[in-house]
Amino acid sequence: MIGSPDVVAFTKEDEYSQTNPDAWALPEEFSIPLHPLANTNPWAKTSYAKFTKDFILISEFSEQVGPQPLLTIPDDPKVCGTFDLNYFSLRIMSVDYQASFVGHPPGSGYPRLSFVEDSRVVLGDSKEGAFAYVHHLTLYDLEARGFVRPFCMAYVSADERKIMLQFQELSLRFSQASECLKAGNRRAFAKELQRKLRDLEYTHSVLEREEGLQKEAGPQCMYSPHAVEKANELANVEKSIYEHRDLLRQINSYHCHPRRDPHAVTCQKCMTECLSECEKLLDKYAKLANPFSYTVQMGKVEEQERQINVEGGQEGVEDMEDEGIGRRPSYTPQLIKAKSAKCFDKRLKTLRELCDESFYEATVELLKETERSFRGDLCYLYTRRLDKTLRRRQRVTNFLFEEELGVDDEDEGGILRPFCAVNHAADSYTLLDPPAIVLRPEPLELDSLQPPDPLDPASETSHIQSELEQGHLESSPSDHTLETQESSEETKGSFSSDKSGMGPAEKPQSLASVRPEPPDPDCDLTPDPDHNADLERESSSEETTAGEDEGGDQTPVSLLEVVSELEASRDDDCERISDGVCEMESDLLVPLDTACCMSQEGFLYEVSAPEAGSHPGQPSESLVVNQEPQAFLPLQDDYAVGSPCSESPVAGLELPMGLFGDGVSRTSVEDGSDCTMSASTGSERAASPLGYGGLVTLRHRKKAGQGALRFVRQYPFAIQALWCLLSGRTLVVLGSDEGRVRRLVAALALFVPSPGKCGERVQPWLSCPFTLTDLQRWKLIGLQRVASPVGSSMLYSLSRYSRYISILDADQKTLRCPPYRGKLLANIADHRTYIRRGSTYFLNLQSTLCRLAARAFLFTFTHHLHLPVSSTEGPEVVEGRRRCFLQEQLGLDEEDSQILLYLSQLITQQYLQAATGSSAAAPCFSFTYTTSVLYKI
C-alpha cells in the first residue's frame, strides 16, 4: 500500500502546485502570475471596480476643506456605487502641476493673476480598479486666496487601456469643456470686479464725505483717532480701487497672452466677445481716471437712486448678466466694511456661481455628451471607428448595404469637430496644434468644413432630368427584357416622386418647409439631443446583455451605429456639406467608358463619393410624420418613375399629398379605385422608420436583425426569400395583420440591396393594388389582404404579375418563388443556426453582405470581363466570359450569379450617375422566366 509520504515523493512541481519550500524560490510579490486574469475571463478584467460604468467627476481643491467632489456625470449615485469619491478626489487633485505663483509677486505693487495652462494627467488606483483622465484647470474668484480656485474634471473608468487609447479624444473634449468654463468664468470674474469697483467707489465717496464733514467740524476733529482711522480706511479703499482696476486690466489682457498649450481649443468668437466686454468695462472705469473725483454730487445721485430702489422694493437687484454693458446697470453699490470676513467665515462661491450661467450650462452639456460618446466597451468603440474609416474608403459600394456616411462627424479626418458649447460657428475655432488622433487615420479635408452651396441646382436638374428619362415599362410575358408601358403610372409615379418631380424653383421652397428656420451655421455645432438620446440607448455591451430578445436589443453592435445616428440626426446640416464634397469629388472623375465602368487611369477617385445624385432635398425625419415616405422623398437613385408623358415635372405635385394625415388617398388611373395607404398605429411605427420617411439608421437595422433571425429560424424557406431580395426580384409580403406584415418587411428590408437612405425601395404597407411600375420601384412590398372589392383587385394584380414577383404569405406561411439551389446564402439563412441574438445575427449578416458587395465590386471593375479583347469579339463572347468568371473564378452557380449580376448592375448604375453627374439610363426592368414553386412550412 502506498502511504502519503510515498505519494509526496512522486509529486512533481508544476504549474498546479504553487507552494515551494525552496528558500531560493522567487516570492510571488516579485514574480508575475502565470495566467493573467484576462486568460480566465477576458471580460472580467474590470470587474473589481466598485462602480458600474464610466463617469465624469468634477472636483475642487477647496481652500477651506481640501479636495472635494462637486459633481458627477451622470448625476446618479448608482453609477458610482460604493466608490469613494472623496478619496479619489484627494488622489486626483494631489497630482496637479499648476503650482505657479499667484498673489503679490515680489516687487510688484498689485496682485497678479496667473494665467495657467491646463494640465492633463492619466492616473489610476490599481487597488480600487479605477483609472482616470484628469483635466486640471483654475478659475478666478475675487474672494479666493490668490484669486484662484483649482478644479479638475476627470473621466473615470475601470479600463485603463480605454483611457490611454482615446487620450487625444478625451483631451480634446475636456479642453473644449475647460475653455468654455474658463471663458464663462472670466466673464463672471470681470462682472464681479465691476461690482466690486462700484462698491469701492461708493465706499470711497462715503468716506470722503465723512472726511469733508470732519474738516468742516474743525481741526481738532481732524486728528482725532476716529478721523485717523477714517483716513486710513480711505487710503485702503483707494489702494483697493487701484488693485481692482489692475485686476480688471489683467483679465482683459488674458487674450493677449501667448498660449503655451498647443492642444488648447479656443472659440475665437467667445474670446472676442469676452474681450470686448472686458474692454468696455475697462473703458468705463478708466474714465474714472481719478476715482476720487467721484463727487459728492455723484454720490448724492447714487444715494438718491438707492433710496428710490429701496422704496420701490428693488433693493439688491444685481442681475448684471442680463444687462447689456451699454445699459445703465441696476446694481446698487454696497458700502464695504473696513474689515473683511475671516477666511473661514466666508462662503466660497459654487462652481455655478463662478461661471457665467450660459457657459456653465453649456459646459455641463458638453461633458454629458462626452460621457455618452465614450460610454461602452473599448473594443466596440474601437471597431466602430475602424468600421467607419474603412467604409469611407469604399463609398462606391456603400449604398448597397451600408448606412449613409456623413462628413461632419468627429471621426472624419482624425480630429474632433470644432465645437463651441455656446453655439458659435465652426470657423471661429482655433486648435492651436491639432493633435493627430490615434485611432483615426484620415486627415480632415478642410474643404469638407466649408459651408457648401446649400442647394445645388445642377444636381437637382440632373436628378429631375433623370427621372424624366425613365425607361418605358411593358408587361410582356417574354423571357427577355421588358420595358414597361407608360400606362397607369401617373398616380403611383407621382405619389412616390412628388418631390422629385419638382422643378428647381420649387426645391428651395420645399426645403424651407422642411426647415422652418434659415440655415444656421451654429446649429451644426450644437449637440443634438436626439443623437445624445440615441447614444444613451446604444453604447456598451455592458448594458446589452439582458432582455435583448424581448425587443430591447441593446447590443454592442449598436456602437457601430452611434455615429451613423449622429449623422442621421444631423442630416439636414451635413447634407449640404456632403453634397459639396461629392460635387468636388465628382469633378475629379474623368469620363468613363460606360461599357464597363472603367476605361483609363484615374477613373476612380480614391475617396470618391458617388452618392452625389442621391442627396438633394432629403427632408428631415421630424417632418415626415404622417405620410408614407414615398409620397415625399425622392428615390435614392433614379428609379423614380415620373410619368413619361407628363409635360411638367411638377405634375406630381398636384396630388393632394400630405393633406390626409395618416393615410394618403389617391386615385389609380389604372383601376380607377381608391385605395388607402399606410393607415397604421403607433406600435408598428415605433418599430421601424420604414414607411415613415425616417432615416434608416444602423440602430433600426440592428433591431430588425432580431426579426430577421426569427424569420430565418421560423421559415425553412427563408433562404429562397432572401435570394429573391438579393437578386432584385420583388418580394410581396401578403397579410391581413398590419403589425405582422410590417415587422416582416422591416426584417426583410435588411436584405434589400440599395434600399435608399430612408428605405425608399421598400413599401411596408400597401392597401391597394400595385402596378408593374411599382415592381421596379419597390423591391419589398407589404400588402394588405382584404376581403373587399379592393382586395379582389389586389389579388388580381398579384396573379397578374406573379411571374415577376415572389409572394410571401404571412397568414398561411407560404412562399411562392423560383427555387434557389445556391450556397452563397446558406450561412445567413440556416434555420438551425446557433446564433442566439438578433444583434449577433445582424453582425454576421453585415459580414456576409460586405463580402457580397466586395465580390460585386470585383466583378464590376474587373477589366477584361466587360470589354472585348479583340474587335472580332461579339457581345455574346463577353457575356460568356462574365458567366465563366462567375462560375469558375468565384465558384458561383446560376442563382448565386444572379445576385452578383444584380448587385453589379446597381453599382454600375450608381457609379455612372455619380461620375457623369447626370442620369444614366435606368436599368431595364428585366426578369428571367422561371417557374415558381410554392414553399410551405
Added chain:
Amino acid sequence: MSSGCPPQSPAVAKSEVAVEGESPLLAATFAYWDNILGPRVRHIWAPKGDQSMFLSDGEVTFLANHTLNGEILRSAECGAVDVKFFVLAEKGVIIVSLIFDGELKGDKNTCALSIILPQTELAFYLPLHTICVERLKHVIRKGRIWMQKGYNIISVLSLEIVPIMELLASMKTHSVPEDIDIRDTVLNDDDIGDSCHEDFLHKAISSHLQTCGCSIVVGSNSEKVNKIVRTLCLFLTSVERKCSRLCKVDSSFKYDTGLFVQGLLKDSTGSFVLPFRQVLYSPYPTTHIDVDINTVKQMPPCHEHTYNQRRYMRSELSTLWKTDSEEDIPPDTVIHTDETFTPDLNIFQDVTHNDTLVKSFIDEVFMLKPGLSLRSTYLSQFLLLLHRKALTLLKYIEDETQKGQKPFRSLRNLKTDLDLTVEGDLNIIMAFAEKLRAGLHSFVFGKPFYTSMQERDVLMSF
C-alpha cells in the same frame, strides 16, 4: 560654506546616452519618496548631444520630483506597477511615470521611473506608449529584485532605458507612414507573382494576420524587405502602422520587442540573429518572413505564446533572484531555464493552417487593374470583412458564455454559424478578436498551456 546655509542637496547622478539620430526623449529619471526628505531624484539618463535642446538638470529634477505627487497616499498591492501619464502644457512636456514600491536602504519606498518627452511629440509617442510601458514594467520587476537584494537598481534600469531611447530615435526616422501608398507595395504589381512567388505572398499575409499583425521581415536587400514591410502594414490599422518600422538601408536595427512589423537587414554573412528573449516577450506571436529564401514561419498561437512568455519571464526573474553578486546581471542573450521549464528554442514553426480568406483575396485583387484606387478599395472591403467577422465572433462567444461567466463549449457551432470551418480562417479571425479582447484564445481553447499540436487534436475532435 557658512554654517548658516542649509546643506546643499547632493548632485543627482546622471548618465549620458549616445543615441544615433535625433532622440525625442528629453530624459529618463529614477526618483523615490524619501521618508524624511520627500521626493528625491536618484538618477537621470539624458541623450548625449546638444544640451541646449534638452531640459536642465534642475528642470528634470523638478519634474521628476513631482511625479511622486500624491503617492504618499498610495495603497497599491505590493509589487504593483501603476502608470501615470502627464501632459504639462505649462512646462511643455509629457511625462510617463511608472510608480512602484521597492526597498531602499532597508525601508520600503515608493519609487518612480519616468521618461520625459517634449509635448510636441505627443502624437508620435502615444501609439508607442504601450510598448514602452510594458518593457519598462518588466525591467522594474527585475529592478525590484535588485533593490530587495540591496544592489543598485540603476544598472538594471539602464538595460531597458537605453534601448527605449534607441527605439524612439529609430522610430522617429524609420517608422512606417500612416498612409501607405499601395504603389509601394506588392499589391501594385501587374500580376500576382511579379515581385514574389504567389504562394509566398499568400503565406506571408495569412501568417501575418494569424499572428495578430506581428511580423519580422528579414532579407539582404533593404528595398525588397521594405516593400514586404509596407505590404504587410497595409493590413494594419494606422496606430499599428505607427508601431512598425522599416529597415535601414545600410545597416540593421536591433530587433525591438513590441513593434508590429519590423524590417531587419541581414549582415554580410547573410544571417540575422534574433534574440530569443525579446522575440518571446513580444505581446503577440510573430511571423518570421525571409524574403531572400521566401520562407514564412510563425510562432505558436496567442494563448500558447502568452503561456511560454510568462513562464520564461518567471524563469528570468527567478534566475535574477538567485544571483549572488551585483556584478552578475544575466545578459539578455542568456537563455533562462530552471528545473521546471526549459524553453523550446524552436519557436518558429511552419505555417500549416490553410485559409480561404487571404487566398481568395490574393487571387482576386490582382484581377483589378493596378495604378487606380480599385485595389485599395478592394483591400478596404477585405479588411472591413475581417474586422466585422472578428466582432461577430466576439459577440457570439459573449452570448454563448454570458460574458465569460460560463466556459465556451461550442466551437464547432461557431465555426459553422460564422463560416469559419477552415482552420486558417478561424485563426485569422481569432487573432483579430484577440487584439480586441485580450485573453480570448486562452478562454476559447481552454487550457492555456496546450501546444499547437494538442490544440490541433482538440480542434480535430470536434
